[in-house]
Amino acid sequence: MDHEWNTIEILPRNINNSENYLTFHRLGRNQSTPSEFILLGFGNLLEMRIALFILFFPVYTLSVAGNLIIVSVVVIDEHLHTPMYFFLVNLSCLEIYYISTILPKMLANFVTGDQSIPVYGCIVQYFFFGVLVATECYLLAMMSYDRYLAICKPLHYTTLMNSRLCLQLALTAWMSGLLTNTILTSLLLKLTFCELNEIDHFFCDIYPVANISCSNTHLVKLATLILGFIGTGPPFLITVASYICILHNVLQIKSKTAQQKAFSTCSSHLIVVTLFYGSIFLVYIVPETETLKELNKIFSILYTVLTPMLNPLIYSLRNREVKEALFKVIRKCSNKIS
Numbered sequence: 504m505d506h507e508w509n510t511i512e513i514l515p516r517n518i519n520n521s522e523n524y525l526t527f528h529r530l531g532r533n534q535s536t537p538s539e540f541i542l543l544g545f546g547n548l549l550e551m552r553i554a555l556f557i558l559f560f561p562v563y564t565l566s567v568a569g570n571l572i573i574v575s576v577v578v579i580d581e582h583l584h585t586p587m588y589f590f591l592v593n594l595s596c597l598e599i600y601y602i603s604t605i606l607p608k609m610l611a612n613f614v615t616g617d618q619s620i621p622v623y624g625c626i627v628q629y630f631f632f633g634v635l636v637a638t639e640c641y642l643l644a645m646m647s648y649d650r651y652l653a654i655c656k657p658l659h660y661t662t663l664m665n666s667r668l669c670l671q672l673a674l675t676a677w678m679s680g681l682l683t684n685t686i687l688t689s690l691l692l693k694l695t696f697c698e699l700n701e702i703d704h705f706f707c708d709i710y711p712v713a714n715i716s717c718s719n720t721h722l723v724k725l726a727t728l729i730l731g732f733i734g735t736g737p738p739f740l741i742t743v744a745s746y747i748c749i750l751h752n753v754l755q756i757k758s759k760t761a762q763q764k765a766f767s768t769c770s771s772h773l774i775v776v777t778l779f780y781g782s783i784f785l786v787y788i789v790p791e792t793e794t795l796k797e798l799n800k801i802f803s804i805l806y807t808v809l810t811p812m813l814n815p816l817i818y819s820l821r822n823r824e825v826k827e828a829l830f831k832v833i834r835k836c837s838n839k840i841s
Contacts, residue, residue, distance in 0.1 A: 537700040539619040544612065544705040545800065556613035562812050563606040569815030570595040572829070580828035586664045587653070590646045591818060593673050597642065598811035601635040604628055605706045605807050622696065625707040630688045632706065637734040638680030643776050644738030645672045647745040650769040655752045683730045690723045705800060706807070735783065742776055771818050778813065782806035
């Protein structure tokens with residue numbers, strides 16, 4: 504038994520999953536699941552953790568505050584009770600939950616220096632993160648479809664995009680994210696984790712977690728690939744198709760002023776879509792090599808941290824209706840105070 508234990512201890516840390524699986528079974532030793540994982544985070548930048556906390560804490564505060572302001576303004580101003588802003592409220596609520604699954608833990612790690620996370624806490628973090636990412640893909644697709652109807656079929660818009668359809672589309676988005684990630688999380692829970700408990704990431708994403716498993720991860724990775732395609736492929740195609748139709752329709756308009764007005768109603772959403780999908784594709788499509796690992800983390804920051812912060816800024820600064828509604832709320836509040 505002592506010889507077996509020493510043999511296990513000197514296993515190389517970068518050994519792949521299939522080798523781990525065969526090695527541990529050959530040794531015939533039952534390994535218990537570790538009670539916690541270690542999030543390696545930003546690796547060599549750990550000595551700068553106070554500086555990182557000072558950098559990311561305002562980002563988290565601004566993200567939550569900005570999205571809460573968007574939700575409050577839309578709820579308060581009756582003029583914004585339209586399908587477009589109904590989906591925007593859903594997106595803003597999602598962004599608050601989204602960034603809150605990752606940033607509080609990361610900020611706590613910066614302050615305490617403790618990079619550990621309980622195993623089941625890690626799985627729970629991935630579950631909520633995965634649900635929200637998949638839901639955001641569908642919400643962005645539905646917002647682009649809404650803009651397509653508003654610009655390309657304006658006479659039928661109110662009939663086609665009624666309140667019942669809006670509610671059904673929003674529920675479909677949330678349920679799609681919940682279903683796909685319930686399946687993936689159940690597969691993740693079946694994995695065995697042995698001595699390798701260091702996750703080379705700043706949060707619990709499915710591939711970094713699966714990579715440290717000592718059991719066979721083929722099914723998990725295959726399911727992630729298939730469900731990931733289902734979760735991002737159709738909504739991405741809907742978004743692209745909607746904007747192709749919008750562009751074609753707008754270019755038929757002879758008036759430059761009318762063209763600009765039409766583009767302005769969807770420019771904010773288009774910027775958000777580009778930021779989100781651009782960073783998602785960079786993270787999950789670029790090959791995972793040693794040289795690209797750090798770049799992968801930077802791209803992950805784009806869609807997990809910066810996008811939730813930028814969304815309210817983009818929608819408030821580039822949207823005249825939101826700005827006017829925000830100024831009205833500010834004036835009402837200042838009048839009450841005075």
